[in-house]
Amino acid sequence: MESCVRVEVRVEGIVQGVGFRPFVHALATRYGLAGRVGNDVSGVFVEAEGARSAVAEFLAAMERDRPPLAVIERLVVTEAAPTGAGEFVIVPSEAGGPRRTPVSADAATCADCLRELADPTDRRYRYPFVNCTNCGPRFTIVRGVPYDRPLTTMAGFAMCAECAAEYHDPANRRFHAQPTCCPACGPRLRLVDAGGQERDGDPVRDAAEMLHSGHVLAVKGLGGYHLAVDATSEAAAAALRSRKRREDKPFAVMVADLDEASRVCHVDELAERLLTGRRRPIVLLDRRAGTGIAASVAPGNRQLGIMLPYTPLHHLLLGEVARPIVLTSGNVSDEPIAHRDEDALARLAGIADAFLTHDRAIHVRTDDSVTRPFRGREMLVRRSRGYVPEPLTVPWPFPRPVLACGAELKNTFCVAKEYRAYVSHHVGDLENAATLRSYTEGISHFLNLFDVRPEVVTHDLHPEYLSTKYALELPDVDVVGVQHHHAHVASCLADNGEAGPVLGVAFDGLGYGTDGTLWGGEFLLADLAGFRRLAHLDPMPMPGGSAAIRAPWRMAAAYLDHGYAGRPPARLAVRRRNADQWDAVTGLARQRLHAPLTSSAGRLFDAVAALLGVRDTVTYEGQAAIELEQRADRDERGGYPIGTLPGSPLRLSGVDAVRAAAEDLCRGVAVPVIAARFHNGVAAAVVRTCARLRESTGVDVVALSGGVFQNLLLLRRTVDGLAGAGMRVLVHSRVPPNDGGISLGQAAVAAARDRDCPTVAATGEVTPG
Incomplete structure (x- = not known):
């Protein structure tokens, strides 16, 4: 006869509020085990006893088949003496001691809830707040811990008898799902006009009709309000831009399903996983031609930010609209996203024609996440x-x-x-x-x-x-x-x-340096505790300080004035376009008057973008560099040489790249070719500099960071070059x-x-x- 064993199991990670206890209960029942499972301040504790083989299979299944939202960080098993327990039970939570259990993020509606949403015979048919232990709001409704209904924004909704029965049944997938509700006891959806007056009729169908008619709609999501328009309507997208005061920055687009996403953009295997996973971020993907998406949605951009519905309300709305919609943050540019109803009505009344809202409060405003695939890995942008x-x-x-x-x-x-x-x-x-x-x-x-x-x-x-x-x-x-x-x-x-240690390459807009100047094109020998600055882009003045960030042509003027000793070619269009201020701006640069020095890689990209006529002024951070990347010919392999100036730290001459780009422009070389040669030259300079620093330090691992490395053309060329030179490369994945x-x-x-x-x-x- 097989021996009986007892194990005590400590499970840490995201294991509360995600259905872990009923999952363990069902698993133990399946394998004929006795014992108990419960929550405490550190996670979940399990005691299980039975046949040794059954216990082994139980432990393996606990990790292998865990609930969709569960994340097991640590699982510790200790063998103990059997007690002769006769059943397996879920016990009340144990309190006391410092809290160590993480809170789950909000999760997209699961397949089971979507089936209920679409089933005319189900009591939650077309109910926009259907959720269960495997999906729905979490972080955005939590007011405190422990994660129990009284400490969420669902506290004011008393469960009806049917919902309470589900909530207390360990065999039900809504067991201890804190947002559990139904039309009889849960939040209620409303469509109100800009003055806050509720409209009669079906809120979802009427909202869809408004979108069809070209109106701007404010929609209350999980983490705040969005502004929505028909993404195929140029007039509607342009109206939203004007009202929101968002002149150029691309809007995100929500589509009904993966098939529609694939019709609009090129979707590879990783992009499919990102789009359909429980997190449902905005995914930046190369767009297809002729999709019918309005030009004003993402003007001049090769990519679109695509996402799939992640709440029941989104599914209902997309089903009624039957076309892609813009879904962008509910705010005026530079303001936080609106998440409280009164604030949203006050701030968005001049933008939205109506509000699709409800009475479940949002405790924490949380914008949509933004990500992109990069060589088989996710690279987060937000x-x-x-x-x-x-x-x-x-x-x-x-x-x-x-x-x-x-x-x-x-x-x-x-x-x-x-x-x-x-x-x-x-x-x-x-x-x-x-x-x-x-x-x-x-x-x-x-x-x-x-x-x-x-x-x-x-x-x-x-x-x-x-x-x-x-x-x-x-x-x-x-x-x-x-x-x-x-x-x-x-x-x-x-x-x-x-x-x-690594050779850290940090390319970004601006950062305060230890010498009091503004850094941004840095090569550091670094570990977690400290760093040495080994090389950087040769500093250039920023004429007018922050004005040069808003007007990249000022950086072009500074670079060209320095590169041509005050006499850049008169035929350069950037000089003609800004002739009325050119001499004053170059004078600031020469005299270092209101012109702080910066080694910023971002400002170098700005200079080239303005030189090529891509962008003289910007309406959002990084716009000039982003549009320069968009214009670059991806097939061009030529690159501009960037020299190294003597001294310590080493200095890389960004002026060389600007001057080479200007010469090509005067020769009539196409802008996309010049843009590509600039990107390729910067990547080659990074590789050459890292190879040189490897010789002096013995370090052959390179870490790439900073906002400039969100530029995929630069990142690809740099990673390829470093790998080709025999160096190991670290890039970001879990944080931007x-x-x-x-x-x-x-x-x-x-x-x-x-x-x-x-x-x-x-x-x-x-x-x-």
Whole structure:
């Protein structure tokens, strides 16, 4: 007879609120085991006893067949003496002690709920709030912990008898699903006009009719309001642009299903998984020609941001509209997304003709996530809904709890303890009071949600960043400043679970350097604890300071004036287009008057974009560089040489590339060819510089970070060149390469210094703490 064994199992990870206990109960019943399962502050505990082979199969199935939303980070099994228990039961949760259990992200509607939504005989037929343990709102409705209904925005909806029976039945997929509801007891959908007056009729069908008629509709989603129009209507898309004051930045498009996505864009296997997975981000994909999508949706862009429905309401609306719709953040440009009903009505009334809304409150505003496939891996551009607040685990501990305050643009913050880093949802640019309030509220929510009392607070070195000022005002904490580009490289290291040292290439717009100048085209010898600046782009003046960011032609003027000793070719169109200000701007550059020096790679891309007539002024960050990439001929393999200037650190002459591009332009070479040769030249310069630094350092691993490396043409050419030169390359996947990943890097640096890690920065060039 087979021996009887008993095991005690500790399961950690995202295992609460995702149906793990009923899953374990059903599994134990299937294998004829006795024991119990329950929640506590650390996760799920399981005690199971029975035949040794059955217990072994039970343990294997627990990991293999876990519920769709469950993420097992750690599973520890200890054998104990059998007790002779006769049944397997789910026991009440155990409280007490520090909370260690992560909260699940919001998840797209599952197939079972979609079947109910479409079944005329089901009591939840066409009910826009159908959900279960495997799907639906999570993070956006959680007000506190433990994750129980009274601490969610569903607290005001008392379950009817039928829903309560499902909620308390371990065999039902709605067992302890906190948002469980139905038409009899749950939230109610309404269509209201811009004045807040409710309209009679079916809200979804009437909303679809409004979209067909070219109106702008505000739609309440999981993390905030969206603005929607018919994506095939040029007039509607143009009207939305005008009202939203979003002149050029592409809109996202929601399509009904994968087939429609494939008709609009080129969808490979990874893109299919991203589009149809539970996270449902916006996926940036190459668009197909002749799809019927209005030109104003993504003007001049080879790609579209495509997403599939992720709420029951989206499915119902797309089913009625029967065509793609624009679905973009419900805000005026530069403001946070509206998520509270009264605020949305006040702020969006001048944009939306009507509001498709409901009475389930959103506790945390959360924008849609944006991602793209890159060589078989996901590369996030914005990490938010569907991903947050799930933790990023790292191989090294955080000795003390950390709050990392992030950067100024594309801000995220990060709270970290033990082996987990909780990077926040996308907050946005910390440039106004509304966004700053969202930032501080978000930090308070995370600290409470994950029971973190920070002892170390990290910040960017820029003294004027609002995130820096916030950090410096916090009492009773150790404050650590982390240089911007070191944080970028550390973010890439943490993203890949590596400690360094690496040759870190950080290319972005601007970051405050340890010498008081503005960096942005950096080659660092770095590990998590410190760095040395080994090379960078040769600094150039930014005439007018921040005015040069808004008007890239100013950077073209500075580069051309320097490259041609004050006498650039008169036939260059960029000079003629800006003749009335040219001399004044070049004068600022020469005199270094209101013209701070910068080694920024982003400003170099701006200069070339303006030179080629792609973009003299911008309406959103990075626009000139993005449009320059869009214009580049992907088949061109020629490249402009970029020389290295003597000295230490090494300096790369961006002027060489600008001058070569200008000469080609004067010779009549096509703009797409010049744009490609510039990209290829920059990539080759990165490869050549890293190869040279490898010789002097012995380090052959390169980490690529910074917003400039969201440029796929540059990234492909650079990765290919580095790999061809025999170097191993690290790129981002779990957090964005842009400033949205900075907070993770800051936290990783603080932890490494806390662990007293030796640093590669033997010269002492360590970001001051």
